[in-house]
Amino acid sequence: MTHKLPYTLSTIGEFGLISRIAAGVSGHESIITGIGDDAAVTAISAGMQLLTSTDMLLEDVHFRRSWHLPYCLGRKSLAVSISDIAAMGGIPRWALLSLAIPPKLPLEFVDDFMRGFLAMASEYQVFLIGGDTCSSRSGFTVSVTIMGEQKPGIIVRRSGAVPDDDIWVTGTVGDAALGLKILEDADIASLTGSKQPKQSPSNGIVDDSPFLINRLLDPTPRVSAALALAESAAITAMIDVSDGILADYGHIAEQSGVGGCVQLDDLPLSASFRRHTAHLPVIPYHMALSGGEDYELCFTAHRSSREKIVDCVKKCGIAATRIGIVTSSPELKVVNRDGSRYTAQTEGFNHFI
Amino acid sequence: MTHKLPYTLSTIGEFGLISRIAAGVSGHESIITGIGDDAAVTAISAGMQLLTSTDMLLEDVHFRRSWHLPYCLGRKSLAVSISDIAAMGGIPRWALLSLAIPPKLPLEFVDDFMRGFLAMASEYQVFLIGGDTCSSRSGFTVSVTIMGEQKPGIIVRRSGAVPDDDIWVTGTVGDAALGLKILEDADIASLTGSKQPKQSPSNGIVDDSPFLINRLLDPTPRVSAALALAESAAITAMIDVSDGILADYGHIAEQSGVGGCVQLDDLPLSASFRRHTAHLPVIPYHMALSGGEDYELCFTAHRSSREKIVDCVKKCGIAATRIGIVTSSPELKVVNRDGSRYTAQTEGFNHFI
Numbered sequence: 001m002t003h004k005l006p007y008t009l010s011t012i013g014e015f016g017l018i019s020r021i022a023a024g025v026s027g028h029e030s031i032i033t034g035i036g037d038d039a040a041v042t043a044i045s046a047g048m049q050l051l052t053s054t055d056m057l058l059e060d061v062h063f064r065r066s067w068h069l070p071y072c073l074g075r076k077s078l079a080v081s082i083s084d085i086a087a088m089g090g091i092p093r094w095a096l097l098s099l100a101i102p103p104k105l106p107l108e109f110v111d112d113f114m115r116g117f118l119a120m121a122s123e124y125q126v127f128l129i130g131g132d133t134c135s136s137r138s139g140f141t142v143s144v145t146i147m148g149e150q151k152p153g154i155i156v157r158r159s160g161a162v163p164d165d166d167i168w169v170t171g172t173v174g175d176a177a178l179g180l181k182i183l184e185d186a187d188i189a190s191l192t193g194s195k196q197p198k199q200s201p202s203n204g205i206v207d208d209s210p211f212l213i214n215r216l217l218d219p220t221p222r223v224s225a226a227l228a229l230a231e232s233a234a235i236t237a238m239i240d241v242s243d244g245i246l247a248d249y250g251h252i253a254e255q256s257g258v259g260g261c262v263q264l265d266d267l268p269l270s271a272s273f274r275r276h277t278a279h280l281p282v283i284p285y286h287m288a289l290s291g292g293e294d295y296e297l298c299f300t301a302h303r304s305s306r307e308k309i310v311d312c313v314k315k316c317g318i319a320a321t322r323i324g325i326v327t328s329s330p331e332l333k334v335v336n337r338d339g340s341r342y343t344a345q346t347e348g349f350n351h352f353i
Numbered sequence: 354m355t356h357k358l359p360y361t362l363s364t365i366g367e368f369g370l371i372s373r374i375a376a377g378v379s380g381h382e383s384i385i386t387g388i389g390d391d392a393a394v395t396a397i398s399a400g401m402q403l404l405t406s407t408d409m410l411l412e413d414v415h416f417r418r419s420w421h422l423p424y425c426l427g428r429k430s431l432a433v434s435i436s437d438i439a440a441m442g443g444i445p446r447w448a449l450l451s452l453a454i455p456p457k458l459p460l461e462f463v464d465d466f467m468r469g470f471l472a473m474a475s476e477y478q479v480f481l482i483g484g485d486t487c488s489s490r491s492g493f494t495v496s497v498t499i500m501g502e503q504k505p506g507i508i509v510r511r512s513g514a515v516p517d518d519d520i521w522v523t524g525t526v527g528d529a530a531l532g533l534k535i536l537e538d539a540d541i542a543s544l545t546g547s548k549q550p551k552q553s554p555s556n557g558i559v560d561d562s563p564f565l566i567n568r569l570l571d572p573t574p575r576v577s578a579a580l581a582l583a584e585s586a587a588i589t590a591m592i593d594v595s596d597g598i599l600a601d602y603g604h605i606a607e608q609s610g611v612g613g614c615v616q617l618d619d620l621p622l623s624a625s626f627r628r629h630t631a632h633l634p635v636i637p638y639h640m641a642l643s644g645g646e647d648y649e650l651c652f653t654a655h656r657s658s659r660e661k662i663v664d665c666v667k668k669c670g671i672a673a674t675r676i677g678i679v680t681s682s683p684e685l686k687v688v689n690r691d692g693s694r695y696t697a698q699t700e701g702f703n704h705f706i
Contacts, residue, residue: 032402032505032508033508033510036511036608037441037510037511037512037608038406038436038437038438038440038441038511038591038592038593039404039405039406039437039438039440039441039443039499039501040404040405040406041402041403041404041441041508042402042403042405043402043403044397044402044403049385049394049395049396049397050394050395050396050397050403050500051392051393051394052392052393052395052447052449052482052483052498052500053391053392053393053449053483054449054451054483054484054485054496054498055451055485056451056453056485056487056494056496058453058487058488058489058490058494059490060490061453061487061488061489061490062487083391084391084392085391085392087391087392088390088391088392088394090392094405096405096406096407096498098407098408098409098496100409100411100414100494129405130405130406130407131407132407132408132409134409134411134414134415135411135414136411136414137411137412137413137414137491137492138490138491138492139490139491141409141411141453141494143407143409143451143496145405145407145449145498146392147403147405148392152385155385155386155394157386157390158389158390158391159390238391239391240391255389255390
């Protein structure tokens with residue numbers, strides 16, 4: 001017997017959708033009661049504290065359906081939450097997912113979204129244990145709550161940075177911001193009918209757009225590196241880079257009661273970022289400083305831990321770069337190689353402007 | 354020095370809003386790290402399991418700003434989640450709150466919403482430990498995640514009902530549905546210019562509208578009764594009545610692999626419900642059966658527990674009423690006093706229709 005796929009959510013209803021989602025979900029010994037009761041029941045491991053974080057993603061605020069394939073959107077919706085648990089040195093465990101869905105949205109969109117969400121969950125051993133679904137009068141809305149756990153002595157906060165610590169960042173910064181710029185320019189080009197101003201992949205020149213766009217649309221949470229760093233006890237404070245390295249280090253500085261001096265030349269830029277911006281008169285460092293959504297880790301550590309840190313992240317297949325020094329003065333500054341002050345846009349993303 | 358109150362959220366920005374919210378929040382010994390880091394850190398009590406639930410409330414889907422004062426909306430946003438923890442026999446502990454806010458929404462709206470949310474939190478000893486705020490391109494959107502805890506042996510699920518158990522419900526049902534009808538009728542009356550068809554409070558006749566509307570807009574989660582019932586070990590299954598007693602008992606029946614027979618005449622109706630509908634040719638039982646949002650408790654128990662149950666809930670200042678019997682046949686039916694089948698709308702609220 002074959003079933004015709006119901007086309008929209010109004011056809012299958014809320015409980016039909018929940019059953020459809022529940023069917024794809026895996027169990028785990030820590031889950032006593034998963035999807036389908038008033039609340040999920042889980043068991044925290046002995047000696048562990050609970051870590052919780054929540055993120056809301058709104059259509060046309062955090063994502064555009066024209067840019068984001070639903071599969072990638074599903075992955076990213078969970079990835080940004082996993083990244084929050086990682087930034088505390090925590091082990092991500094369980095997720096709750098709420099979806100507000102336009103009634104006429106094709107069911108395939110939700111199916112693809114869920115496939116992406118559950119693929120990300122599976123990669124990081126996170127289990128979906130509950131959620132909520134409802135109809136949306138406007139766009140597709142996603143709310144994810146993630147729970148993790150960790151021993152009290154391993155958890156890393158934003159508040160532990162001390163003067164003269166090194167400021168570090170994993171991977172590279174600015175890629176996601178540049179990816180966003182590429183998508184925006186392509187949209188403008190298609191609206192104005194002008195040719196998209198991108199480098200041609202012909203003549204042996206690499207087209208870096210896919211890499212850069214992918215960094216925005218399908219970020220990788222740095223869980224293993226964060227865990228290794230937290231367990232090494234080498235770091236004093238940590239945050240994930242969601243609002244731009246300057247704004248996010250600013251949170252560490254504020255909560256630690258310190259300042260910081262970032263060396264512009266030391267910001268790790270990807271080869272793709274450098275190639276794609278090589279035709280510009282100056283390197284667009286403002287993207288690396290203030291562009292959000294790279295989901296790298298920014299952390300601080302005493303200078304005696306340098307070797308340990310490099311080894312630690314190397315084992316996880318990524319790099320970490322020292323980009324500056326924690327200062328006792330509460331000021332946050334970015335300097336050029338000659339020590340002169342770099343002045344550019346230094347604000348992170350303000351969701352209300 | 355006096356500050357001019359910023360009028361909208363675009364004035365104070367995301368971090369201004371978070372600071373504003375955090376300033377009103379209380380701490381508790383179970384909270385190791387609250388608002389302001391990548392994730393909150395809390396300590397589960399020894400021997401307890403974690404209970405988690407999440408609810409999303411959307412403007413013009415779950416509430417209307419023209420009906421709902423922001424203070425009450427704040428209360429209700431948390432109350433419906435607290436009710437989920439209660440329905441498991443759990444102790445509500447911590448909440449995460451995400452808000453998507455139209456940039457031009459007056460700040461007073463959010464302030465009043467938060468006052469209501471935190472008042473409800475304080476009444477039930479729930480602590481706000483984190484959340485997310487962002488700009489909304491459409492309406493005000495609320496997502497609440499609640500966490501609670503309970504000993505494994507006390508937690509009550511939907512799946513424990515057995516044939517011949519009594520079906521019980523606390524308080525009264527149908528009030529919230531009738532309150533909704535009153536608000537809808539008043540809206541229609543104001544649109545058509547006709548006089549609102551309500552009972553006049555003059556001539557000694559009580560105006561029941563405020564009570565009924567309040568049951569919809571400011572529900573009371575039955576935490577103490579739920580806890581007392583769970584701890585008494587007298588009950589076999591429990592759920593909170595959010596989608597209507599028939600649909601919600603239906604979830605118990607489905608997950609317990611049983612059916613049920615509900616006696617129409619035994620449904621507990623409030624004096625307000627009876628008075629307000631006294632002019633109708635028949636009692637609108639469909640509201641009591643299928644109207645949602647009463648947030649009472651529906652539960653099942655062996656007949657030997659009757660006295661224990663009545664005592665248990667009485668101590669919590671409410672009543673519980675036996676409304677039917679769990680059956681072994683999977684059918685769910687409602688019968689009149691003479692045993693004949695009552696036929697009316699039997700579906701709960703489908704959020705996608």
